[in-house]
Amino acid sequence: MTALAAVPSSGTRLHIGPLQPLLEKGRQIVKAEGKQIAVFASDKGVFACNNRCPHEGYPLMEGKLSQGADGGGCILTCNWHNWKFDLEGGETLVGGDKLRRYPVEIIDGEVWLDITDPPAEERRAAALESLRRSFRRHEYDRMAREISRLQAAGGDPLDALRGALDWTAAHFEFGTTHAHAGAPDWLALRDELAESDPEKLVPLLEVVGHLAWDCLREPAYPFSEGSRPYDAAALVAAIEAEDEAAAIALLRGALADGLGYRELEEPLAEAALAHYQDFGHSLIYVYKTGQLIERLGPASAEPLLLSLVRSLVYASREDLIPEFRAYGGALVRWDGKGAAPVAAEDLRRLSVPKVLERVLASSADRKALFDALLGAAAADFLQFDLTVQAATDGSVSHNVNWLDFTHAVTFSNAVRVLCSRHPRLWPQGLLQIACFIGRNAGYVDCALDASPWQVDDSAAFFDRSMRGLFDHAQPEYIVSVHLVKLLTAAREEIAADPAAPWVPPLLAAVNRFLHEPLKRKHTRRTAQQALSFVAAEG
DSSP: OOEEEEETTTEEEEEEEEHHHHHHHSEEEEEETTEEEEEEEETTEEEEEESBOTTTOOBGGGSEEEOOTTSOSOEEEOTTTOOEEETTTOOEEESSSOOOEEOEEEETTEEEEEOOOOOHHHHHHHHHHHHHHHGGGTOHHHHHHHHHHHHHTTOOTHHHHHHHHHHHGGGOTTOOOHHHHHHHHHHHHHHTSOTTOGGGHHHHHHHHHHHHHHTTTOOOOOOOOOOOOOOHHHHHHHHHTTOHHHHHHHHHHHHHTTOOHHHHHHHHHHHHTSSSBGGGHHHHHHHHHHHHHHHHOGGGHHHHHHHHHHHHHHOOBGGGSGGGTHHHHHHHHOOSOOOOOOOGGGTTTOOHHHHHHHHHTTTTOHHHHHHHHHHHHHHHHHTBOHHHHHOSSSOGGGOOOHHHHHHHHHHHHHHHHHHHHSGGGHHHHHHHHHHHHHHHGGGBOTTOOOGGGOOSOHHHHHHHHHHHGGGOOOSOHHHHHHHHHHHHHHHHHHHHOTTOTTHHHHHHHHHHHHHSOOOOOOHHHHHHHHHHHHHTOO
């Protein structure tokens, strides 16, 4: 029979009985205070630990005891997945999660266990440290367990994300990724659940796992440590010059002066829109970084803004290539006086230069122009030609799939929000949406019957689709994050203007995207393009 005793010097002790029977049996299971403890007698002494393997819960009473290769230690092996724990030293030798051990005392031939729980602060710190270690091999299930342990110890689950942002910031060679951009959307989805809902872990796990994946085995790319007095124009100029050290120094100066994201948003948005660049990612990243900082608090501003500035410095500038070269001239000629009425159909099936010219002709009515642009983007998205992503004999420039069309929607969402806050940026935002439309025009099947994809109840559609994200079954983070970003952007736009003419085609496009195939690995096409490329090298 076991007995509990409160001992001031060591907390709560559990009496499990005399030593001799334990030595004869070799092991014993003990249950007390909701704990299930395995006690082992070995040549190295008596040891006690949680009976459940911290990996997947297999009873360690069924495990095997042995010595280490050097004859030291008392090694307990879980026979389910071969995880190994040194009961003497406390290390996990094979596997990841740490095994809870309980101190053992032998007093007058009687065995006592100290089952006092470590302080909550210590358990929270241990969970975060173990979460960090899980990143090395991207142990997704272990991440889930450690976040759960953090929460069970009374910690804020969002501290897992705050920690992940700190640990990974210097490991993103080119700064912000979709992992950062999708985070506020996942967290917003999490907010829609009751506190007791076990699915509340899923969005947080997706964000933390995505961050871990994007920097998997990446070395550190340290940020420069210098600081300079902040000047908004200088920050924009440093980003334009692709001078990371100068841009980071100016950012550090701003943070040292107590400036937050909102004070930095306009120059960052200006830099993001200085070119049609990075296929719209730059502006999306500015918008989503702001949302994430507002959500996590100012302590997370530094790693997020450092990554954002780096991404802006290294962003590819597509308006410098022939396909989009007309953008610069169109921006120069924007006068906001074009009075021609415009609708979505006026902008479709046009090349990039022609759609830019058509936008200039209607530049006076910003609202009508935005509606026409988003309507054209939605209609093209709805009628994406699936044979394009299935083709194997095209050039690299025609490597187009569904995700190229989702970007026009998420970019438009960022344009509306940020340009509404900073109206002088509307010309850049609207002309760059036009670049998406001109680029995607060649990959649309205008004869496609869109009627099967019509959505009659948008609220029910979004509710059903958002709930589906909690068990999305997508093995690639890049796909699941596009799902949450697209659904969030579409829902935000429709909530902002539910009677807009582009609402029906946008809903239908999202519906079709969710139910049509998305080809992600192109083995034949990759081989074909590689052979053609090498043959032309000369």
